[in-house]
Amino acid sequence: MKNKSEIPECVQKCGVEYAFKRIGGKYKGRILWHLGMQKVLRYGELSRTLPDITTKMLTQTLRELEVDQLIIRKMYHEVPPKVEYSLSETGLELIPFIDHIHQWGKKQLANEIL
């Protein structure tokens, strides 16, 4: 499987495939979820909220989400710098689904403990 033309059309056009590529990263779901709850978060706030994510991965993941237009990055030209992240329109549309999956996950976790 070398180039795009060799991949069957049905695969390229699959919404599930496409969606999972955009939100399937290790941390993307959680970042989107927190932005969905808090509306606006600064870089440092996100970092403290998700302490297991290294700054490298946090920055990288935020960039990907920005390029994919799921989040909006607003920077203030101040010193020390200030950057705020929030969901875009498209990102907002994902919140109901992330909520669904969150409920499901909580339920599963609860069952595991029993």
Next chain:
Amino acid sequence: MKNKSEIPECVQKCGVEYAFKRIGGKYKGRILWHLGMQKVLRYGELSRTLPDITTKMLTQTLRELEVDQLIIRKMYHEVPPKVEYSLSETGLELIPFIDHIHQWGKKQLANEIL
């Protein structure tokens, strides 16, 4: 981050984190989706439905889903062998959400083309 005890509690208990681990693989979403539509599929049928997945990855992914109790594997002791896959109760609960994300993905794909 070496062992579980070093990971903050809030992270371990996060339903979003947990859910993405279960269904976040490269192919898991699509496999679940197809099983959701077709109810029951044999190994070969799945393989033909998802031709870009190698047999190694298909088998491996199906095993993971089975261990996670999202799908059910039913084997018939015949020659040549016959194995049927279907969603479990828990797996079924994911269908509305996969449907949601499928709609979202289709919409995004449509926008991209314009």
Next chain:
DNA sequence: AGCAACACATACTTTTTAGTATGTAGCATA
């Protein structure tokens, strides 16, 4: 002059995930 504040960047290494190629079982049919 030195340090803190904040949001990163970068080089390098390790780990994880996926791909390639080939092999297996057991029976039926040519």
Next chain:
DNA sequence: TATGCTACATACTAAAAAGTATGTGTTGCT
């Protein structure tokens, strides 16, 4: 005897993702 059918297994390699450690810029404060 050879081949096909089906659902895999396994060894090895390559690629992708993540982790570690360290560095950067600007300004105000001490």
